Amino acid sequence: MLINSLGFRTDLMLLALQGSAIEEHDDYLAVRSPHNPDFWWGNFLLLRADPSSTSVLHWEEAFTREFPTASHRAFGVDGARGGTAAFAEFAAAGYDVEASVVMTATAVHAPPHPNRDATYRRLDLADPLDREAAIDLRMANAPTREPTGHRRFLGESMTSMAALQEKGAGSWFGAFLDGRMVSGMGLFSDGHGLARFQSVDTHPEARGRGLAGTLVHYVSTYGLTALGATTLVMVADPDYHAIRIYRSVGFENTETQVAIELAP
Incomplete structure (x- = not known):
């Protein structure tokens, strides 16, 4: 299956290694982790299409169809996105829309101030x-x-x-x-x-x-x-102070990963 987003591609890589099931549909992937049903990001839909072009209700119906007993809702968006502005309808419906930075490195170097005491x-x-x-x-x-x-x-x-x-x-x-x-x-x-x-x-x-x-x-x-x-992948909050730590050893911003969730 082709997944454009490097962040979600590695998310699904790890979930598959842990035994999660991934089922393909026309406009989304359904990801299930029966061994960990309370893990929201082990039980979610990865949307192939631009979700802003379809109503929130459409995606909520799809989520309920795939996870009829779930109390949460979680949607990933495939592809590199520039931010969260395109998902205003989700935000208006009470969802948290988060854009994380996917960072990568093919080589690393020591940080400028390594800790030699630990x-x-x-x-x-x-x-x-x-x-x-x-x-x-x-x-x-x-x-x-x-x-x-x-x-x-x-x-x-x-x-x-x-x-x-x-x-x-x-x-x-x-x-x-x-x-x-x-x-x-x-x-x-x-x-x-x-x-x-x-x-x-x-x-x-x-x-x-x-x-x-x-x-x-x-x-x-x-x-x-x-x-x-050959490629190391790190996903970080763009506003979190630690992002400069990753840059200090050779990681660079590669894409944006958009995640949309609604807590119970």
């Missing part, structure tokens, strides 16, 4: 200590989420990542100071040239110390060598 290593997600360290870090970066449900969701996500790591499709990594994980991320690939970063996090108390940039460089080197990737 220990950088691959995690063993089958080890409860490593697994919980990764989950605790992600919880620290989600202070507004309902803690019980979000920790359960992150646990399910880490179970999926552990399965990918076990089959050699990539790894999760951490930066440690005094034995505490303070920065972390994953990188995974299906072996066909693209490798996608997952959940780049630095603990709020450890930011501004060069940890994320040093770890991104470390993990990128792993991707270009051990994974044999």
Whole structure:
């Protein structure tokens, strides 16, 4: 199946590796993750056509047809888009319309101010200590989420990542100071040239110390060598401060990824 968007192409690559099903229709793809039904972006429609040329009601009916019991709605838009202005009808209907920057690198270099105090290593997600360290870090970066449900969701996500790591499709990594994980991320690939970063996090108390940039460089080197990737893909919020970190090691803006969602 042809997917123009590099961001969604790598999203679907990882979902397929985790066992998600992708079903083609004339004007959209239906993506289903029965192993993780609460994951909105594992259960969504990827719209091939420009959704602004069709009514919101049309897409809502399609979503309900594909996911009759879902309490959320989520639509991805294939192709590189310039922004969110074309999706005003969705916004007026209460949807969050987000435009993220898809960044890529075919080579990387060390950040201008690397952190040499931390220990950088691959995690063993089958080890409860490593697994919980990764989950605790992600919880620290989600202070507004309902803690019980979000920790359960992150646990399910880490179970999926552990399965990918076990089959050699990539790894999760951490930066440690005094034995505490303070920065972390994953990188995974299906072996066909693209490798996608997952959940780049630095603990709020450890930011501004060069940890994320040093770890991104470390993990990128792993991707270009051990994974044999030719292109590394990172998706970032254009307004988030970390985007400059990715640029500092060689990532460049490539396209825009538009995602449209409605919470329960």
